[in-house]
Amino acid sequence: MYNCLFSSHDRIYNFEELGFPTTGIAFDCENLGDRQQFLKRPYIVFNMVSSVDGKATTYAGQLTGLGSRPDRLLMKRLRSQFDAVLAGGTTLRHDAFIPTIPPELAEERQKNFPQPQPLGIVISTSGDLPSDHRFWDAGKDLRVVLTGEDTKIADWLTEKAQIFRFPTRDRQIDLKLGLSRLFEQLGVKRLLVEGGPSLNYSLVSQGLADELFLTLSPHLVGGVDNMTVLGGTGFGLGGSDLPKLKLRSLYHHDSELFLRYQLNLSSK
Numbered sequence: 001m002y003n004c005l006f007s008s009h010d011r012i013y014n015f016e017e018l019g020f021p022t023t024g025i026a027f028d029c030e031n032l033g034d035r036q037q038f039l040k041r042p043y044i045v046f047n048m049v050s051s052v053d054g055k056a057t058t059y060a061g062q063l064t065g066l067g068s069r070p071d072r073l074l075m076k077r078l079r080s081q082f083d084a085v086l087a088g089g090t091t092l093r094h095d096a097f098i099p100t101i102p103p104e105l106a107e108e109r110q111k112n113f114p115q116p117q118p119l120g121i122v123i124s125t126s127g128d129l130p131s132d133h134r135f136w137d138a139g140k141d142l143r144v145v146l147t148g149e150d151t152k153i154a155d156w157l158t159e160k161a162q163i164f165r166f167p168t169r170d171r172q173i174d175l176k177l178g179l180s181r182l183f184e185q186l187g188v189k190r191l192l193v194e195g196g197p198s199l200n201y202s203l204v205s206q207g208l209a210d211e212l213f214l215t216l217s218p219h220l221v222g223g224v225d226n227m228t229v230l231g232g233t234g235f236g237l238g239g240s241d242l243p244k245l246k247l248r249s250l251y252h253h254d255s256e257l258f259l260r261y262q263l264n265l266s267s268k
Helices: 069-079 091-096 103-110 132-137 155-160 176-184 197-205
Strands: 001-008 027-033 037-041 042-053 084-088 119-123 143-148 162-168 190-193 209-218 244-255 255-262
Touching: 027 042, 027 176, 037 176, 042 069, 042 197, 069 209, 069 255, 084 091, 084 197, 119 132, 119 176, 132 143, 143 176, 162 176, 190 197
Parallel strands: 001 244, 042 190, 042 209, 084 119, 084 190, 119 143, 143 162
Antiparallel strands: 027 037, 209 255, 244 255
16 A cells, blocks of 8 residues: 555656456356356446535535546546446436546556547446437447336437446346446447446345445545445345455545545455
8 A cells, every 4th residue: 555645736646556357357158158248347436526524415415526637637637547437317317427638648548558548438328318418429439328128218319428228126227237238349348337336235235346446535525415336225235244355555635635435345
């Protein structure tokens, strides 16, 4: 672990420190007659920001007011090291989610990735996505929607994104099948997840999570209606079998903490 390293305001992690695996994670198996074949999924990393009291939203549930300039720079640097960036439909409806790489990071990205920009992926079982969002401006080759088998999709959406359909259960798509498809068909070896809390919970609760980058913003928010980093119903994960996190590094700058945790301790 990097012990409480002080960062400059321009560089929180260098590219060598990030070094995410590119071979995928074997996570399930399927029967093929007399043998079994392990399915693979991308290496999954979460990037989130919260207040000291654990809130991920602020005024009227908005996703603004917590992230600082160093946090935004970290977000861009992380995006530059992933094949794809995933968010839930609610995040797209409430946030300016545009997972693009700025020109100053292009050269570093090109060392590891053939595509100059990561895929932007949205998961939505309702199909209710804003048509006027700038997310779609990148074009169909760089945009993907994961949705249910029977979800009604507007005509405009089929022109803006590649649509992948999956079985649903309890209004959620089969995430394991979806991740396997991303790995095998689209070559997504590294996947960055940027929320929201329901998507985060679905992945974590199914063991489909490898790392968490958490920026702890030096603010207090309060409010029972503000979202947290991780959602869920009732008492959430509960029980005595809570996921164990291992702190890999800690930076701080101007009272803001930048934490990196390993979630799936067998994945690296």
